[in-house]
Amino acid sequence: MAITILPPVVDDLGHRPPYHAESDDSMSVDSDEDIDMTGTGSRPHKRPRLGGKIGTGVVTPGEVVTDDPQWMRGHGTYINPLSTSIIATVAGTVHKTNKLLSVHPLRARYTPEIGDLVVGRIVEVQSRRWKVDVAAPLLAQLPLSAINLPGGILRRRTSADELQIRSFFSEGDLVVAEVQSVHQDGSASLHTRSLKYGKLRNGVFLAVAGTGGSGASSSNVKGGVGSGSSGAGANPGGAGGVVRSRRQVWTADTANGGGEVDIILGVNGYIWISKHTDGAAAASSTTENVSITRMEEMVSSSIYSSQNDEIAPQTRREIARLAQCIQVLVQGGVRVEEGTVMGAYEASLQVDLEVGDDGEDEEDRQEGREYLEGSKARRILELEVQQR
Structure with a gap:
C-alpha cells in the first residue's frame, strides 16, 4: 500500500498584523495566556x-x-x-x-505566640493542669505550677493542692493569662503568676474574630451583668479583630454615673468588660509595710472566688454600652483597640444627645437609649472615622 505524504499547511502571512516590539498587545514571557500552536485562533483557558x-x-x-x-x-x-x-x-x-x-x-483561628495576653475558658480539669479554650486550633494548658496559690508564690505544690485543684478553677470559669510557651504541635502553655491575671468576675464576655475576620457574638456570663446570650450578625469580608501591638488592658471613666470600668482585649479575640476593682490596693491597705510576697499571699486568698460583687445599674448600663460599641466596630470592619473602642463610646454618647434634640418625650428617649443598631450604628461609625 502506497504512503501519501501531505505537504505542510502554511498560513497566509498577508492577513496577519505586523509585529511591533513596543506594542502593549505583544506576547511576552510573562503572558498569562498559552501560545497558539495550532493556528486555529482559539486558545485554551488557563488558570491565571x-x-x-x-x-x-x-x-x-x-x-x-x-x-x-x-x-x-x-x-x-x-x-x-x-x-x-x-x-x-x-x-x-x-x-x-x-x-x-x-x-x-481572611478568617482563621488564633495562632498563639509567646507573650500574648489571652482570655480563655476552662473546659477540662486534669490532675495537675487545666485545659483552656483560647480560640486556637488546640486547647491550651494551664499547669498547677503556673498559678499563685494561697501561702506564697514560692510555696511548693503538694498532693493536697492536686486534690483541691477544682477549688481554684473549675469548668466554665473565665481566666485572663499570658502565653508562656508554645509547643511544637502548636498548643500553648499559660501562666497567671501576676496580680493582673487570674479568674474573671463582675463583667460581660464578648467574642470577636481574632485574625482579621468578621462576625461577633456576645454572651452575658458569671451573673455580673445579666443572664442569657445575644449575638450580632456577621460582616463578610470585614477587617475586624483585636490589634496585637496596642495596649490591651485599661480602665475607662464612663459617663452617666457608671464609674470606672475595666476592659481586657485578648489577642485571641475574647474580650472582658467588668466593674473596676483594685484588689491589690485593698489588700495592701489592711496592713503597713507589706512586702511583695506578703501582698501576693493576701490577694491570692480571694482571687479564686466565684461570687460576684454588687454592681450598680448605672455601671451595668455603661458596660452594656461598651459591649455594643465593640460589636458596632466589628460589624463595620474596624479593628478593635483602645483608641477605636473609646472613640466609638464617645460617639455613642454624642448620638444620644442628637436623638435627644429631636423633641421626643424624656421617657421615650430613655427607653431605647442603650440600643446601638441600625441608624445609630451607622452614625457611630461615621463619627469614629471623622475622629481618626
Missing part, C-alpha cells in the same frame, strides 16, 4: 498565574501564586512536587518577606 510579579489581591485555595523558582513557600502555601509552582492553600492576601511568600487567611 502571577509569574515573577506577585500581586496584592485576594487569592483562593488552589490558585497558583507564582511559578518563579526564586521564591520560597511560607504559611498558607505549598509547592507542587511536579513543578516549581507555589499554590495557595487558604483564601487570603499574599505577603512577601524578602523571598518568602505567605498567604494570610
